[in-house]
Amino acid sequence: MKRGIRLALGAAWGVLALASTWTVQAQTPTAPAPAPPSTAGMKPFIVQEGITRRISEHVWEIPDMSRPGTPNVAIVVGTRATLILDTGMGPKGGTAVAHEAQKLSGNTKFYLATTDFRPEHISGEMALPPGTVWIVPTAQKGDIATGTWKYINNFRARSPDLAYALADVTLREPDVTFDQESTVDLGGGVKVKLMSFGPALFPGDLALYVEPDGVLQGGNFLASHSYPPIPDHNPELANYFDALDKMEALHPKIVMPHHGDMRDGTLIAGERLVLRDLEKRSLELKAEGKSAAEAGKILVAEFAAKYPDWGAGPDNIPPAVKSFYTETASDAARR
Numbered sequence: 478m479k480r481g482i483r484l485a486l487g488a489a490w491g492v493l494a495l496a497s498t499w500t501v502q503a504q505t506p507t508a509p510a511p512a513p514p515s516t517a518g519m520k521p522f523i524v525q526e527g528i529t530r531r532i533s534e535h536v537w538e539i540p541d542m543s544r545p546g547t548p549n550v551a552i553v554v555g556t557r558a559t560l561i562l563d564t565g566m567g568p569k570g571g572t573a574v575a576h577e578a579q580k581l582s583g584n585t586k587f588y589l590a591t592t593d594f595r596p597e598h599i600s601g602e603m604a605l606p607p608g609t610v611w612i613v614p615t616a617q618k619g620d621i622a623t624g625t626w627k628y629i630n631n632f633r634a635r636s637p638d639l640a641y642a643l644a645d646v647t648l649r650e651p652d653v654t655f656d657q658e659s660t661v662d663l664g665g666g667v668k669v670k671l672m673s674f675g676p677a678l679f680p681g682d683l684a685l686y687v688e689p690d691g692v693l694q695g696g697n698f699l700a701s702h703s704y705p706p707i708p709d710h711n712p713e714l715a716n717y718f719d720a721l722d723k724m725e726a727l728h729p730k731i732v733m734p735h736h737g738d739m740r741d742g743t744l745i746a747g748e749r750l751v752l753r754d755l756e757k758r759s760l761e762l763k764a765e766g767k768s769a770a771e772a773g774k775i776l777v778a779e780f781a782a783k784y785p786d787w788g789a790g791p792d793n794i795p796p797a798v799k800s801f802y803t804e805t806a807s808d809a810a811r812r
C-alpha cells in the first residue's frame with residue numbers, strides 16, 4: 478500500500494508538472510475563447526479568484542491555468558442550489574472558490590462533490606459556506622480516511638509554497654455517500670448526476686454530468702491527453718475502459734478534465750484509442766518474449782513519436798504496460 482501511494486503521488490505530480498500551455502476551444506456559443514489571462518501574480522497552488530468563465534448555461538469553471546496542484550473547479554448553478562466540484566488546495570483555495578460561487582447567484586444552499594481524495598480536490602472544504610452538503614462515492618470516504626492526511630503531510634514537506642497553501646487545514650467526514658450514482662436536483666431543471674465507476678486510478682474516483690447542459694467532468698478517468706497513472710494497488714485496466722464507455726454513452730457536449738485544458742467529447746474516444754493501442758502493442762511485445770520492463774521502455778519511445786500531442790504522463794506508460802501484461806485473456810475479450 479505504501480508503494481501504491483508513492484507511485485500515485487509521483488505520477489499525479491508528473492501529469493501536473495507537464496500540463497500543456499493554455500488553449501481554449503470554443504465548444505458552444507456560450508463558451509467564447511477569451512484571451513489567455515496571465516498567470517503572473519497568481520499564488521502557486523491556490524485557486525485564483527476573478528478568472529471564472531461560463532462554459533454552458535448553468536456551469537462555470539475556474540480554470541487551473543495549467544498550474545500544478547490546482548484543479549479545474551466547476552460551479553453548477555440552479556434556481557434552488559449551487560453545486561461546487563472540487564475545493565482547490567487548502568482554506569485559501571476554498572475561500573476563493575466560495576467567493577466565486579457566491580458571486581454567481583443568490584443561492585444559499587450549497588453542495589460539494591469532489592473528484593478524488595487528494596488535497597487539491599478536498600482540502601479547502603472548511604472554507605466553503607456553512608451548511609454545505611458534501612457528497613462523495615462511498616469508496617472515496619474510505620480514501621479520505623486513509624489517504625488524505627498522508628498526501629497533505631507529503632505536500633507540506635515539498636516546498637514552502639505548498640506548506641503555505643496547506644496551512645490550517647482541517648478535515649471532516651463527507652455528509653452523504655453513494656455507491657454508483659446519485660442525482661442532485663439544483664432546481665430549474667438543472668440536475669447533476671454524480672457517478673462512481675469503481676476502481677480505476679483510485680477506488681473512490683468521481684465523475685459528474687450536468688443535465689441539461691451536457692457538461693461532463695470525468696475526474697481521474699479523463700485527463701487532458703495524458704496517460705493515466707495506474708497505481709499498483711489497482712493493476713486492472715478493464716474497469717477503466719468500462720468507465721470510458723459509460724461516459725461516452727452520455728454524449729457529452731463539453732468535457733472538462735479535472736486538470737488541464739477543456740476539450741470536447743472526442744477526448745473520450747481519443748483516450749480509448751490510445752489506451753487500446755498501448756494494450757495491443759503490450760500484448761504483441763509480450764508474445765515476442767519481451768519482459769514487461771523492456772516493453773515499457775520500448776513503448777515510451779514508440780508512443781512519444783506516434784502520439785506527440787499526448788505530452789503528459791509518459792512515466793505512466795510502463796506501469797500500464799505491466800498491467801496489460803498481467804491482465805487475463807478474458808479481461809481483453811470483454812472489450
Ligand SMILES: [Zn+2]
Binds near residue numbers: 489548597598735
Ligand atoms: Zn488532482
